[in-house]
Amino acid sequence: METRPDGTIGLYMGITRSGKSTPIKEIVKQRDRVLAFDPKGEYVQMGFVKCETRAELLKALMDTTGAGKIAFVANSRKDFEFWCDCAFNWNRQKEAVLVPEELANVTNSGKAQDSWGRLINQSLAFNPLILATVQRGSEVDKGVMNNASYLHIAQHQTNDDAEYIASKIGVDVSLIPREQYKFIVWRGGKGLLVRSGSIQKKGDKHFFRGIKAGSNRVVPLTVEKNGKFKGVEY
Template identity: 50%
Template sequence: MRNDGELILSIGVSRSGKSILVKRIAEQFERVIAFDPKGEYVHQLGFEPCLTPNEFVEKARATQGAGKLAFVASDTKAFELFCEVAFTFNREAPALIIAEELAAVTGTAKASGAWGKLINQGLAFGPTILGTVQRGQEVDKSIMNNATYLHVCMHNTDDDAHYIAKKLGIDVDLVPRRPLEFIQWRSGQGLLCAGKSIYRAASKHWQQGTPRFLIRNQPKKLNKTRFSSVKYH
């Protein structure tokens, strides 16, 4: 029997560092499927690109074990297909499922269609689902209310900062207002930690330097395959 999955949402304005956590987690998994509008996972992490719906379906069906696929698409119809395929892909074997920039392909009401099925029913089959969005107000209620973890990065405006602070039940002064700063929150536990992403020596996939998470002024590496209940080491 599989354990229930985890639903993680990373929130922050463009270039705030919200995708750093997602990509670092993606490096730890052997079986990953990503909705990749900008082709970031192809160019930065070496995922196998799928450029057409047919190619995506065929490659997902052929990937029985380890494999990292990126569906390079950006419209709502393509996202619906992605969610349908991701649901089946994960039922074959537990996977990491990444959905970048959700506001462009979902609404703010209750999640519906294949996306709603994926996050409401799919978690029973043990995936880790990672989504990103720039503003908390722009994401659907289902993922915001059901998320296991929130990784909150820089917010530009007072309105956005107050929204997320109220949603999480924290002081608005704790909401990051500078690039690469973050807080991490878990359902049922509340605020877990605050920190900043830093860069160390360059690597194959991180030419600008490999990110680490600086917490209490100590650089931490992400624990394998998990947001890890913030068990950094």
Template identity: 35%
Template sequence: MKKPRIDTSRKADIRAVCGGSGSGKSSYVKAELKRLKPPRLIIWDPVDEYGEVATVRVTTCRELADILSRYPHGALKIRFVAEGQKNFEFWARCAFAWTNAAVVAEETADVTSPSKAPPNWGQLVRRGRARGLSPIFALTQRPAESDKTAIGNATLIRVGRMARDADRKMMAKELDIDYRILTGLLPLDFVERDMNNNEVKRGNLTKRKTNLVETKAI
């Protein structure tokens, strides 16, 4: 029997990853991609830092569309090295149409705004599972300045060290913890909340051990 075009059996796996420069966001995502080994991967990579996990590099919308059209079903790991919301929206539209792939969006604060997600990006996050897009990683240094679509739909929220008080307070609320816990994070420390069981854990990227964090009483 011919394999279905879209794999709708995949569970929702949307990971909102927040943290300042040097907090370990990209290192975490790269490690997860190496562990999961998705055969199909599409990355919005404005600073060109994912060459070790996606060897095919394109820089224009035409290049992106052309190569994706040549691999409607086959294995391909590609990164789109570009900037600007127009290019980001084109990338998101292509990822949604391509289907059956892992997705990474770097620095969403640069291409989205707090008020509303751009249409194609919003569609990718909200409806990506039905298109076989999993996992979806959304990364930002400034969550208070990014659209909240990824956080609102996240199955996992992971927060590293952040310099801005507004970002720490916002993410502490999402994690349901005292924001002073985030104030005390060191580089490569993280706090994450698994939305499937509502457990909140604290750890360090270089260590396997994690500890449960007490959430606020409702």
């Protein structure tokens, strides 16, 4: 029997410089069809094709029916809506990795609306891997929080923010990372998949470690191209 393809949404949360984009970059390095909404231009620095206007973005996407890595360096809500429509169609043409960075700048905390809502609610049948970042859990819309296949939770600064996310996912607040480069991974219906996670940096390489569910041992973790840590049951 053929199974229906099912997309994945990973939501990466944490304060600035907490290590949200680092695992995302490790994933996209392993993939050949990627579209980023890139307000800080960091994917351009990784070699993505830089688009600064909607016309440039549209042309780059229409020219790229197979492999290609494209970044839309933009900031406004209107540009984000346009990016979402493009992402929906480009992924429908051929499955892709879609990376909307800094959601709080361009979405609101209510119900996901319009093009963004369509992307997270209706694109999953076309099997995208959506990797989204936001600095505070309270700033993200309910749609992406509820549809997320997993939450990657990095450093939270204030007690309020840590308590907010702890109560959202039903874990003790002491498990929410409060230090830079620390993280946990959680999935609805499963609970904590990785705890006491951390990133180490050697030269320009990043290494991940953490404790997998059902274990008490810190082990190295490898990020795979499907967005998941190898050997962790999602």
